[in-house]
Amino acid sequence: MTAPFTKQVASTRFSPPRIGSKTIRRADLLAHLQRMQHATLALVTGSAGYGKTTVLVQWRETCVKAGAEVAWLSLSADEDSYAGFCSTLFMAMQRVGLRAEPDLLFEDASPAGVDALVALLVDGVLGLSKEIYVFIDDYHFVDAPLVHRFMQKLLDQAPGTLHLVIASRSAPPLALSRLRMMNQLAELDSASLPFVMAETRSFVEENMGKGKLHADDLRLIHDVTSGWPSCVQLIVIMLKNRPESLTTLRDLAWRYSDLQTYLSEEVMADLPRELVAFAEALSLFRRFSAPLAQHVTRNANAGDLLKRMEDENLLINRIDSDERLAWYRFHPLFGEFLAARLAAADPAGAQALHLRASHWFADHGYLAEAVRHASAGGDHEFAATVIERAEPATWSLEYLSPMLHLLERLPEATLVRHQRLLFIACLTMALTTRPGKATAWLAPLESGGMSEDATLTACIPLIHAAIAFQNDDTPRMLELIEPLRDTAIENPFLRYLFVAELCVAYAACGRYADARRQLDLRPVPPADRDNDMALVIESARVAALLGEGDVRAAERLGTPLLARSVNAAGRHSISANICASVLVDAYYELDRIDDARETIANRPGLLRASGPDLTIRASLCRARLDLLQVSADVALAFLEQQTAHLRNVQQSRAVAYMLAEQIRILLLKNNSARATELGALLDELARTHRTDHGIKAEIPAVAALARARVLRATEPESALGALRFAQERAKALGRGRVHALAKFLSATVLVELGRVEEAKPVLAEAVEAGARLGLVRTFIDEGIAAAALFERVLAEKWLDDAAASYAAALLERLTDTRTVDNQPAVKRRGGSDSMQPALTQRELEILALVAHAMSNKRIALALNITLETVKWNLRNVFAKLGVSSRYDAMLWARKNGFIE
DSSP states (O other), rough: OOOOGOOOOOOOOOOOOOOOTTTOOOOOHHHHHHTTTTTTTEEEETTTTTHHHHHHOOOOOOOOHOOOOEEEEOOTTTOSHHHHHHHHHHHHHHTTOOOOOOGGGGGSSSSSHHHHHHHHHHHHHTTTTOEEEEEEGGGGGOOHHHHHHHHHHHHHOOOEEEEEEEEEESSSSSHHHHHHHHOOOEEETTSSSSOOHHHHHHHHHHHHHHHHSSSHHHHHHHHTTTTOOHHHHHHHHEEEEOOOGGGGGGGHHHOOOOHHHHHIIITTSOHHHHHHHHHHHHHHTBOOOHHHHHHHOOOOHHHHHHHHHHHHSSSEOOOSSSSSSEEEEHHHHHHHHHHHHHHOOOOHHHHHHHHHHHHHHHTTTHHHHHHHHHHTTTOHHHHHHHHHSOGGGGOOOOGGGHHHHTTTTSSSHHHOHHHHHHHHHHHHHHHHTOHHHHHHHHOOOOOOHTTTTTHHHHHHHHHHHHHHHHHTTHHHHHHGGGTTTTOOOHHHOOOOOOHHHHHHHHHEEEEEEEOOOOOOOOOOOOOGGOOOOOOOOHHHHHHHHHTTTHHHHHHHHHHHHHHHHHHHHHHHHHHHOOOOHHHHHHHTTTTTTHHHHHHHHHHHHHHHHHOOOHHHHHHHHHHHHHHTTOOOHHHHHHHHHHHHHHHTTTTTHHHHHHHHHHHHHHHTTTTTTHHHHHHHHHHHHHHHHTOOOOOGGHHHHHHHHHHHHTTTTTHHHHHHHHHHHHHHHHHHOOOHHHHHHHHHHHHHHHHTTTTTTHHHHHOOOOOHHHHHHHSSSSHHHTHHHHHHHHHHHHHTTOOOOOHHHHHHHHHHHHHHHOOOOGGGSOOOOOOOOOOOOOOOOOHHHHHHHHHHOOHHHHHHHHHHHHHHHHHHHHHHHHHHHTOOHHHHHHHHHHHHSOOO
């Protein structure tokens, strides 16, 4: 050995860092690496704190367990020379048996010397006759071009037994294309390294304890951090020390000093001043491109700086777009951190950037962003002008947020002077649950005449109809918009709004065939498939299916539609919220509890700032999930809070549903006194609306169902009368689930009265409807009474084979359900565990990946199948196993030896 090779290096450089015992296993990423274990190079690139080292440590463990020889090298800033890097690399490989002695080759930087050193290393690896994995962490410290040349030659000449695994904050300057073409490169980048929601949940629960945080809080943590692993860890530490800080989580970037310090020291410390100033300027924008960056920063090198930021993984991501122009965005927390720095250092400069951006966006047709930045820059008149001059064909729901921001700052006199702006303002208020304000502004709009725009004048009824929708006045909606059925509306936004309003009004009144006809007559063209207002139409179609009771169809169409809405318009868009409110209801009804909780998590707008139907569906499901997974008291507290809020905003139908659900839960808790008190309030509300038509006609039906529950034990005949009324009203409105439930409860009461022959056809009708519609929780939420009835029905063979099979499946689920406060409802029937369902090979493969906490999307990628195929197989698994969640399916498979 020569002097350079015997330099003193800390032994810890050749061992992986210890990771905490509560670090979660990145199963999906490791599965990707496992499939590429034959590759010459595995490259893991990502920003600071994205878990690169953790992935390498876990992959190393996997390789060691598989019997491979593994060398580890952690680089530092000391590896700034060719000789230093190569000598340290050889020292690392000596630990796995490399016997090569390079003599003075480290000092020979000539091409021949590099070739000789590579040949020596390759020959040494071949002499080992083993699979060798060399892990090199923090490769971004390498700055010497000769080192990159050495590594490239090593990759080009590496034998099949040598595998290099590199982690770096930036992509190394190596020729990777040939390796990709030869399928010899495995890659993980900043897009794949963040936690998926399941991993965020697992990490938080592993470090804080299961059940410590509500699902909404877990979803908020994931949304705020976008799955950035180090940031999730910082939040966990913060919550352990200061649990009350959960309420300020959305302000994490400027409230939490540890995060600011981390970003300053780990991300910003070594950046040149020009790049820091450039990044701070761009932090004001939700998205940015090279032309925009050059315009607002006046930096001619904007394109090169953006490329450098992307190459160095400076917490920046490309945005998928149909445009040829490349758009980028910062990680939200990093963007907020930079924007806070800019605002503190130069508020006037930040305002000037907003104003320059508003003109650039306006000139290039990005009107929503033009309005947003004009308002932020204080030029409200320009913002108003941008909207008024916008071509109606470009209108979009994307306008709503910047419009609300502008309207908070715009003098009303300015609004009245701009009639088209006033039209959009009224529409915005009507569509964002502010019907009172919309009504107030309609007067000057209608008195102004809008003579210069007859098309918009003709569409003023659409604003009135939107107000009527918020007020649950569906007869008024039809009165306003049915006359427009033969009117040609050229503006796509208003045309789609008209169709959506008409569909909603027809469905609310139980005229489902009319709703379907209007949707069929006015199909959305393929070019508008991802138009935000067109997505609302499709969401209205799915909501109509759910209202009619066809839960399976609503789930089948709603699941891909929610994904499209999120991708096209955002997670909190109107179309995404409509879909989410439908799907949480459908998932809950189908007993897919995990999916329901995941869908509703961290969607506060659904509970407080949505239309009546959305609020009702989301609130009921939230309470029922709390009842199942937390406690009856938590569910009741939430319902009481919602009832008070909905009374204040005068949503009488929603209040009726909240009272009825409280009554149901109180009776489960045997608190009949309080249930009776609330029943009196609900009956009073029902009397107020006893002659109402349209969707408010639901209120007496809801009250009748609740009254029947209260009277069932003491006045069963009166309960039967109330249930007959509920059946009639539900049938008239086409509410299939309510009708089936009322039938089922009627059969239960009849059996309790000993009138079995009367009960049989009623029960059969309820079961037939439930089987046709796909109902599950409508029946099993009735708990012990439902179980007792189904036991008798099956024992005495009341039903034909198909209906009996459906009833047996419900009973099987009932044996595992829990009642209030997690007390067992029914003991499992003897012998039921001996029946082992037959799972297909594909279902077993999917279950095995579920056991590794892989998301559905990751499973699809791992097995090279579509996401819908994964979901379809999981639905089959749930049905075969009689479970309602991925977790329960995994436990069953492990218990029965199907997976390890």
